[in-house]
Amino acid sequence: MTPPPGAAAFLDAHGWGGAQILPVAGDASFRRYFRAIEGGRKAILMDAPPPHEDPRPFIAIAEWLVERDFAAPAILACDLDEGLVLIEDFGDDRLREAVDAAPDEELSLYAPAIDLLVRLRAEPAGPVPPYDRAVLRREARLFVEWYCPTVGVEPDLAGWDAAWEAVFDHAIAETPVTVLRDYHAENLMLVGPERSLGLLDFQDALAGHPAYDLVSLLQDARRTVDPAVEAAMLERYRAAADAGEDFMNAYHVLGAQRNAKILGIFTRLWKRDGKPHYATMCPRVWTYLERDLAQPVMAPVAAWFTANVPPALRGDPLALSA
Numbered sequence: 001m002t003p004p005p006g007a008a009a010f011l012d013a014h015g016w017g018g019a020q021i022l023p024v025a026g027d028a029s030f031r032r033y034f035r036a037i038e039g040g041r042k043a044i045l046m047d048a049p050p051p052h053e054d055p056r057p058f059i060a061i062a063e064w065l066v067e068r069d070f071a072a073p074a075i076l077a078c079d080l081d082e083g084l085v086l087i088e089d090f091g092d093d094r095l096r097e098a099v100d101a102a103p104d105e106e107l108s109l110y111a112p113a114i115d116l117l118v119r120l121r122a123e124p125a126g127p128v129p130p131y132d133r134a135v136l137r138r139e140a141r142l143f144v145e146w147y148c149p150t151v152g153v154e155p156d157l158a159g160w161d162a163a164w165e166a167v168f169d170h171a172i173a174e175t176p177v178t179v180l181r182d183y184h185a186e187n188l189m190l191v192g193p194e195r196s197l198g199l200l201d202f203q204d205a206l207a208g209h210p211a212y213d214l215v216s217l218l219q220d221a222r223r224t225v226d227p228a229v230e231a232a233m234l235e236r237y238r239a240a241a242d243a244g245e246d247f248m249n250a251y252h253v254l255g256a257q258r259n260a261k262i263l264g265i266f267t268r269l270w271k272r273d274g275k276p277h278y279a280t281m282c283p284r285v286w287t288y289l290e291r292d293l294a295q296p297v298m299a300p301v302a303a304w305f306t307a308n309v310p311p312a313l314r315g316d317p318l319a320l321s322a
Helices: 007-013 056-067 095-101 103-121 133-150 157-165 211-218 227-241 245-271 276-293 296-308
Strands: 020-026 032-038 041-047 075-079 084-088 177-179 188-191 196-199 206-208
Touching: 007 020, 007 032, 007 041, 007 075, 007 084, 056 075, 056 084, 095 103, 095 188, 103 177, 103 196, 103 211, 103 227, 133 157, 133 245, 157 296, 211 227, 211 245, 227 245, 245 276, 245 296, 276 296
Parallel strands: none
Antiparallel strands: 020 032, 032 041, 041 084, 075 084, 177 206, 188 196
């Protein structure tokens, strides 16, 4: 987490000369984050190095969200050639730690995150690419490309594609909305004395089904969401958005698709990128996936899993391949 070579010059050019640069975090991509402290003010320096990362989508979506009164960080300065962006600092109070510290308040802490998605659903989709069948199909294949060979499964690839094609109609929204795609407790900040929600990590947004971000939040790969909390928050959303059984079918199809994709991604992060801690989260993801597969709408995909991936091979790919 050494600051990029051009960080000091970038900060100096934009009125933050002499700022202290402290590491904040990296993530599953090439992006890294630092806190710039100068006098009594703070900001976050995003390092999104080209050609691996392009900060333009983050900037565009942040501005789109702010225009609609959603709390995305303000863009203070940027150098697109260097991949450096200075953004508003939302602090360190994440929903994840707030819930872990006060489990009795989990429902009240999650409720504003549900209400924000109800508001987002009411907005026409922003200027982002479609979350269409081709994207859903490509993402789902990450499971058979990475997880299966790692645990010694030779998957029926034609059957995999056919099973998902049988359910993807449920996952395509008649009226797409902006789907932030990484909407979960570690990307939701509690900002200011009122602890209002601040949004992070939305640069991969697409125009798709509103159920997707609910899945991201309520089937969180990084923290276990109790089924009772998931059910209560789904009921809150459905009541506010007048979402019926068709919506629930979409929720379970997208839940299964997202969780299968994550199992592939987390395996890849371990095997290709040298980040083994992601593999340890896979048992949690399997728990969510199996809940979704148990729903009637998922029968074709559930049958494929029964035929191809025995229960003994559903878990931590690092441990299973040892």
